[in-house]
Amino acid sequence: MRNINPVALSVVGGVSILAATYILFWVLFLCLDSPNAAREAINILGSYFGGVATLWAAFIAAYLFNDWRVEKNYDLENKYLSNIVIGLRDIHAELLEMQDSSKQIKEVPSKIISYASYLNRSRFEIKPALNKLDADVLIYSRLLNDKDLLDLLENLKGYCYSFENQYNQLIHKYYRDYLNKLNDYFSSTQIVNIDHKDKTSYERIYLEDERRFLSSEIKEIKKFFYLHKSCNANGEKISIDFLELADCSVEAINKFQDACIKKLRPKNET
Incomplete structure (x- = not known):
């Protein structure tokens, strides 16, 4: 009618x-x-x-x-879904940035990866942003008696919390130690990287002395990517390597966004 x-x-x-x-x-x-x-x-x-x-x-x-009443329900549904989709935008962008820089740093055993921006860039805090989505998702789920988004959000939070924690450890410990040691090498040898105008952002193959000087830091980064991490996802505790954790986090947010967009209804479908 x-x-x-x-x-x-x-x-x-x-x-x-x-x-x-x-x-x-x-x-x-x-x-x-x-x-x-x-x-x-x-x-x-x-x-x-x-x-x-x-x-x-x-x-x-x-x-x-x-x-x-149907019109108001439609407005409420789409309002909360729109808020959720908008809230996911910055989280998604940050996850992609973290995933890209992680893949770059994984190349440290084979070549110099020197990007100070990985340490100094302004970070978007994922955990507080996901917590803010809880309210909109909970209201939407109660409004439609639909628990699908709640389950997808919990799965997303499980992956993202673990990925963000591990990423912070990679950047602020292992990669920072690596860059500091690299700078020490250049300072002690007084070598100037004349091939690179920006001395804080470049990558190239190691010289043998450089690889030997950085061997301990390279080993730590290599071990970080090799060892599996613990993660709570899909209601259970799993063991997963770091880059797979990054991929799963991006996949989880893509699934969550797709579910929200599918639930957004044109007016003529109400």
């Missing part, structure tokens, strides 16, 4: 009532054996018409109220 125009429904109903009243008038007029048949027919039909008109008005009011 959502696609029925209330004005058209009122007009059709009104015309139908008038037509029925007109037909009944003539039926009563012809059936009543009285010199005042017309007056009596009108009196009888007056009560009938008033009752039917009252019932029809109540029906239209109930229809309009239901129409308004």
